[in-house]
Amino acid sequence: MTTQAVVLKGGLVVDPAQGINGVADVRIENGRVAAVGAGLPLDGALCVEVPAGFVVCPGFIDMHVHFREPGQEHKETIATGAAAAVAGGFVAAACMPNTDPVNDHVGVTEEIGRRASEAGLARVYPIGAVSVGSQGERMTEIKALREAGCVGISDDGHPVASALLMRRALEYASMFGMPVINHCEEPSLAAGGVVHEGYRATTLGLRGQPGVTESIMVERDVSLSGLTGGPVHVAHMSAGESLRAVRSGKERSIRVTCEVTPHHFILTDEDLQYDTNFKMNPPLRAVADRDAMLEGLADGSIDAIATDHAPHHADEKAVEFDRAPFGIIGLETAVSLSLDRLVHRGVLSTTRLVELYAANPARILGVEGGTLAPGGAADITILAPETEVEVAADRFRSKARNTPFDGWRLRGAVAATIVDGRVVYANDTVPGAAALAWP
Amino acid sequence: MSTALDAPGTAEGERPEPAPRLRSRHLLSVGDLNREEILLILDSAEAMKEVGTRRIKKVPTLRGATVVNLFLEPSTRTRTSFEIAEKRLSADTLNIAGGTSSLLKGETLVDTARTLEAMAPDMVVLRHSASGACHLLAGVCDARVINAGDGMHEHPTQALLDAFTIREHKPRFEGLKVAIVGDLLHSRVLRSNILLLTELGAKVWVCGPRTLMLPGVERFGVRATTSLDDAVADADVVMLLRVQEERMHGHFFPSRREYFTTFGLTAERLRRARPDVIVMHPGPMNRGVEVASDVADGPVSVILEQVANGVAVRMAVLYLLAGFETNEGTA
Amino acid sequence: MEAEGIRRALVRIAHEIVERNRGVGGVALVGIRRRGVPLAQRLARSLFEITGRDVPTGSLDITLYRDDLMRQAVGPQPVLRRTEIPFSIDDRRILLVDDVLYTGRTIRAALDALIDFGRPRSIQLVVMVDRGHRELPIKADYVGRNVPTAARQSVQVKLAEEDGVDEVAIEDVAEEGGSVPAAGGGAP
Numbered sequence: 001m002t003t004q005a006v007v008l009k010g011g012l013v014v015d016p017a018q019g020i021n022g023v024a025d026v027r028i029e030n031g032r033v034a035a036v037g038a039g040l041p042l043d044g045a046l047c048v049e050v051p052a053g054f055v056v057c058p059g060f061i062d063m064h065v066h067f068r069e070p071g072q073e074h075k076e077t078i079a080t081g082a083a084a085a086v087a088g089g090f091v092a093a094a095c096m097p098n099t100d101p102v103n104d105h106v107g108v109t110e111e112i113g114r115r116a117s118e119a120g121l122a123r124v125y126p127i128g129a130v131s132v133g134s135q136g137e138r139m140t141e142i143k144a145l146r147e148a149g150c151v152g153i154s155d156d157g158h159p160v161a162s163a164l165l166m167r168r169a170l171e172y173a174s175m176f177g178m179p180v181i182n183h184c185e186e187p188s189l190a191a192g193g194v195v196h197e198g199y200r201a202t203t204l205g206l207r208g209q210p211g212v213t214e215s216i217m218v219e220r221d222v223s224l225s226g227l228t229g230g231p232v233h234v235a236h237m238s239a240g241e242s243l244r245a246v247r248s249g250k251e252r253s254i255r256v257t258c259e260v261t262p263h264h265f266i267l268t269d270e271d272l273q274y275d276t277n278f279k280m281n282p283p284l285r286a287v288a289d290r291d292a293m294l295e296g297l298a299d300g301s302i303d304a305i306a307t308d309h310a311p312h313h314a315d316e317k318a319v320e321f322d323r324a325p326f327g328i329i330g331l332e333t334a335v336s337l338s339l340d341r342l343v344h345r346g347v348l349s350t351t352r353l354v355e356l357y358a359a360n361p362a363r364i365l366g367v368e369g370g371t372l373a374p375g376g377a378a379d380i381t382i383l384a385p386e387t388e389v390e391v392a393a394d395r396f397r398s399k400a401r402n403t404p405f406d407g408w409r410l411r412g413a414v415a416a417t418i419v420d421g422r423v424v425y426a427n428d429t430v431p432g433a434a435a436l437a438w439p
Numbered sequence: 440m441s442t443a444l445d446a447p448g449t450a451e452g453e454r455p456e457p458a459p460r461l462r463s464r465h466l467l468s469v470g471d472l473n474r475e476e477i478l479l480i481l482d483s484a485e486a487m488k489e490v491g492t493r494r495i496k497k498v499p500t501l502r503g504a505t506v507v508n509l510f511l512e513p514s515t516r517t518r519t520s521f522e523i524a525e526k527r528l529s530a531d532t533l534n535i536a537g538g539t540s541s542l543l544k545g546e547t548l549v550d551t552a553r554t555l556e557a558m559a560p561d562m563v564v565l566r567h568s569a570s571g572a573c574h575l576l577a578g579v580c581d582a583r584v585i586n587a588g589d590g591m592h593e594h595p596t597q598a599l600l601d602a603f604t605i606r607e608h609k610p611r612f613e614g615l616k617v618a619i620v621g622d623l624l625h626s627r628v629l630r631s632n633i634l635l636l637t638e639l640g641a642k643v644w645v646c647g648p649r650t651l652m653l654p655g656v657e658r659f660g661v662r663a664t665t666s667l668d669d670a671v672a673d674a675d676v677v678m679l680l681r682v683q684e685e686r687m688h689g690h691f692f693p694s695r696r697e698y699f700t701t702f703g704l705t706a707e708r709l710r711r712a713r714p715d716v717i718v719m720h721p722g723p724m725n726r727g728v729e730v731a732s733d734v735a736d737g738p739v740s741v742i743l744e745q746v747a748n749g750v751a752v753r754m755a756v757l758y759l760l761a762g763f764e765t766n767e768g769t770a
Numbered sequence: 771m772e773a774e775g776i777r778r779a780l781v782r783i784a785h786e787i788v789e790r791n792r793g794v795g796g797v798a799l800v801g802i803r804r805r806g807v808p809l810a811q812r813l814a815r816s817l818f819e820i821t822g823r824d825v826p827t828g829s830l831d832i833t834l835y836r837d838d839l840m841r842q843a844v845g846p847q848p849v850l851r852r853t854e855i856p857f858s859i860d861d862r863r864i865l866l867v868d869d870v871l872y873t874g875r876t877i878r879a880a881l882d883a884l885i886d887f888g889r890p891r892s893i894q895l896v897v898m899v900d901r902g903h904r905e906l907p908i909k910a911d912y913v914g915r916n917v918p919t920a921a922r923q924s925v926q927v928k929l930a931e932e933d934g935v936d937e938v939a940i941e942d943v944a945e946e947g948g949s950v951p952a953a954g955g956g957a958p
Binding site for chain 1: 689
Binding site for chain 3: 459460479482483485486487489490493494495497498499500501528755758759761762
């Protein structure tokens with residue numbers, strides 16, 4: 001089926017993979033990028049004027065979300081999660097396997113794929129479990145998971161505690177080109193800690209766990225990656241010590257990559273009260289850790305920004321801090337937070353932001369996208385970097401409302417999200433964005 | 440409507456005076472109290488203590504008020520102390536304890552709060568194993584909430600009664616050396632006491648094994664040491680904290696014996712303190728672990744006075760919080 | 771009414787007390803905090819000068835017995851002061867002393883409080899000023915001065931021990947929105 005060709009005219013195109021950073025047109029044909037360049041002829045295509053100041057980027061990919069389906073549909077479904085993703089500027093999201101049942105079997109993987117197709121919004125990349133039931137004992141059928149559509153393996157929510165299992169998983173998954181994504185947390189050292197160990201934890205009387213709880217396992221995984229050559233990806237990194245371990249691994253050309261969440265590069269344990277929307281794992285760390293994350297984002301030692309979107313029902317969070325589940329949602333706030341706190345505050349450039357949100361996640365997961373190179377799927381995120389927004393949790397597409405950022409005013413908005421050349425989201429609160437929603 | 444002269448704060452014929460008051464309608468944390476508020480509670484407790492010396496130890500002050508003692512974690516002394524305080528003020532009391540109540544089976548604290556609201560209590564006294572539980576309760580219920588110990592967070596009335604007891608023995612708090620010894624990490628009593636005693640100008644020393652030291656202790660405005668002798672040296676007050684046996688399983692210390700030989704307070708070690716030192720313990724006490732019996736039962740011990748003063752301090756808190764509207768939002 | 775007036779009134783009341791009780795045997799004074807307390811102490815001195823005998827004197831804070839505490843909770847609670855009655859009131863003739871008698875509610879509270887301390891043989895009421903406007907069936911046995919007032923007026927007995935000066939001041943209380951007494955600031 002052929003669809004009407006479209007030329008996105010006059011946007012600021014930022015595509016680090018092609019070295020493009022300037023005003024240019026993007027021609028879309030049959031859901032794919034046909035050409036990128038200044039002054040492209042219309043040649044029968046529909047002309048869509050991109051408002052001045054808007055930035056046209058390769059589609060953003062969130063490599064770490066929890067869509068809760070199957071099993072916990074009261075928190076989120078793949079459909080609501082995908083809707084939240086596109087509303088947050090993401091063309092794709094990689095969903096972690098800690099569903100019920102765990103995505104440790106092709107049946108679950110295929111079901112996720114079906115649900116995602118039905119939703120028809122964002123691409124959903126399943127992450128398979130490392131171990132059966134994420135119990136940390138028996139390895140899953142990684143090849144079968146790969147063939148069913150998994151792009152990586154992880155026991156996220158739980159660390160791979162056994163060094164031997166981690167070694168074998170790295171070796172085995174590397175045969176299929178899949179990274180092992182580890183939730184790094186040494187369980188015996190965490191000792192039931194629910195927040196970062198330090199002054200705030202002490203004054204609040206909450207059990208703390210130090211950053212070393214994470215970094216000790218990051219160091220282990222870097223070593224194991226060095227031993228095996230298998231790529232390891234550190235999920236939701238939070239501690240300065242972990243960043244040092246990653247850097248040291250990269251210096252030795254070890255195949256380690258890492259991601260950081262917006263909350264870990266914005267908030268710290270000083271922000272903690274008993275509000276359970278500030279409870280996540282890893283916990284908000286010290287100011288020095290947060291500053292280290294900003295430095296890592298700026299200098300390139302951090303590869304990706306991921307949200308660790310972890311929806312929970314309001315009732316589940318309306319309990320004592322100790323008893324509340326870990327996790328906050330992030331899909332619909334991440335990009336505005338990043339524009340406001342990273343780009344506008346001069347921490348990093350828009351080019352670097354696109355690497356963190358598009359080019360690098362695509363590369364790490366080995367999925368298409370991450371660039372607007374002609375021939376690739378027309379997955380595009382359009383930003384309105386100057387538009388002010390106020391975070392309003394009650395208007396989220398996600399089923400969940402568990403965000404610590406409700407009510408924040410931020411400079412920078414998502415204007416539109418395009419998947420396979422189709423506008424799946426246009427932000428009606430951004431002036432001019434409606435014009436991007438061609439039929 | 441009463442006339443202006445009958446307004447609270449003015450007895451008949453008296454002009455209104457600058458009435459000190461509590462700023463919050465709940466008592467959740469000592470951190471919410473400033474010096475004036477602490478002294479107001481201690482002064483009020485002195486008047487309340489006199490009530491306890493009468494033949495009829497009961498005043499009609501809280502007649503018609505309902506106080507719920509919601510003790511979701513086992514406690515005998517604190518619950519009893521609150522209950523006596525409430526009864527001496529003529530409040531109607533309702534005790535709900537964790538293990539025994541069908542009200543609580545499988546119910547969240549928020550649901551329990553809503554159920555309680557239907558009984559329209561004026562105040563809820565909450566003991567709970569989770570830090571911040573009182574904040575949660577205060578956020579969802581109209582009643583005034585008094586923290587009777589929440590997890591490892593705080594135990595404000597214990598710190599207030601400790602300060603009250605100290606004040607009965609020492610002329611002033613400024614410059615007083617108070618050494619607090621024991622399981623610092625898990626102690627809500629410690630947290631409340633640090634906040635309260637430093638606000639009143641005392642020099643607080645904390646002492647315990649490295650494994651039970653407070654993370655971030657340098658920001659508390661106290662001196663920290665692992666040497667009991669340094670902590671006790673020239674101390675005006677030595678306050679011992681309970682050491683729970685189950686802590687040994689978290690690799691915090693190897694045995695009761697080794698704890699006692701390192702941190703147990705004996706008459707011998709107490710000689711380094713000032714001659715008029717007093718020794719306190721919030722109870723329940725482990726003899727031969729935190730403290731030797733001859734010290735606990737000796738003339739320097741004010742442990743039983745602490746218990747007696749607890750009632751007066753809790754009466755004062757109940758009385759002062761009764762001055763607030765049940766519903767928020769009034770000027 | 772100035773210092774001399776207050777002094778003379780107290781001396782007169784002291785004589786009336788001795789006369790009515792045929793001496794001061796079994797008599798004790800209880801001043802209501804705050805200004806009843808110095809008045810009771812002054813009376814005790816007068817009684818000593820007249821009879822040569824010490825009359826036990828105590829002080830009573832009636833706050834915990836007020837009838838408006840749970841009824842109209844509107845902010846700061848009245849400040850509690852210590853009650854000190856260092857003698858048994860059983861079978862004694864108690865002279866309850868206050869500065870101004872107005873609605874009678876303070877005295878009602880004081881009577882309740884006293885009863886909790888024991889069973890006196892009798893309770894007699896001494897006030898420096900009776901300004902009328904009773905709301906309860908209470909009457910003073912000894913009155914320094916009857917001062918007819920309007921309800922909107924305020925009567926203040928000032929005593930050297932508390933206020934640095936002895937005087938009885940009658941002031942018009944400003945209508946709503948007017949000024950409050952300078953010593954205020956605690957009023958809700």
